[in-house]
Amino acid sequence: MLQVENLDVFYGSYQVLWDVSLDVTNGEVVAVLGPNGSGKSTVLKAIMGLVPIRAGRVIFEGSDLTRVPTHEMVAHGISMVLERRRLFTNMTVRENILLGAYHKSVASQTKDRLEWVESLFPILAERRDQIAGKMSGGEQQMVAIARSLMSKPRLLLMDEPYLGLAPKIVDQIVQIIRxxxxxxxxxxxxEQNVKLSFGVSNQGYLLEGGRMVLSGTGDEMMNSDVVRRVYLGV
Known part of the structure; x- marks a missing residue:
């Protein structure tokens, strides 16, 4: 489904990713684990076209999307939930969600998409007229996920979906991913947390210092001596 091949990414003259490759198979949940500064957010941004790729390719369902602009990615079936949600906090829940259906490829399906999204998140239907900025962090994350689902993605990218959330809310987000x-x-x-990364994923990758150092199934990564040594320090 998705093949990321040998990515090099720079911020100005500073290189942040070296020869990064990963794969996502149709129907999988895949996690990238790494500490702060490892480049894991940059991997997702590079896939989505939010940062320029110096070398390498992004292939999705057989098409080379390496140079496709970000605003066109949704037409190819990829959407992204940004880190820290990035809602329009003075707009209502419904208004924020509807922004996810802006592209002409899904605009005609807005009503059906909205009904489907609200069936996944009944609380958002109940609070459709609430100002998004007055919701809790977990509820705002649901709005951000719902907005991304409006574009009818076949692949959803999520940049640190658990960041800043209480443990109870994290459990809810895990269930939402499933x-x-x-x-x-x-x-x-x-994600930075081993259990939250690999406990929910079919496949996992370990990123350190902008380089992929390990990959395997979720269970293999959870029990890997390399993960324990390199990431956990045990």
């Missing part, structure tokens, strides 16, 4: 995946949508997300 529910989204159960609808046939592949999910690629990044």
């Amino acid at each position: 529910k989204i995946n159960g609808e046939g949508i592949a999910v690629l997300f990044n």
Whole structure:
């Protein structure tokens, strides 16, 4: 489904990714684990076209999307939940969600998409007229996920979906990821916590200092001596 091949990414003259490769198979949940500064958010931004790629390729369903602009990615079936949600906090829940259906490829399906998204998140239907900035962090994350699902993605990228959330809310987001995946949508997300990364994923990658150092199934990564030594320090 998705092949990321040998990415090199720079911020100005500073290189942040070296020869990074990963794969996402149709219907999978894939996690990228890494500490702060490892480049895991940059991997997702590079896939989405938010940062320029110096070398390497992004192939999705057989098409080379390496130079496709970000605003066109949704037409190819990829959407992204940004780190820290990035909602329009003075707008209502419904208004924020509807922004996810801006592209002409899904604009005609807005009503059906909205009904489907609200069936996944009943609380958002109940609070459709609430100002988004007055919701809790977990509720705002649901709005951000719902907005991304409006574009009818086949692959959903999630940049640190658990960041800043209480443990109880994190459990809810884990269940939401599983529910989204159960609808046939592949999910690629990044995280710093080993259990939260690999406990929910089919496949996992370990990123250190901008380089991929290990990959395997979720269970293999969870129990890897390399993960324990390199990441956990045990």
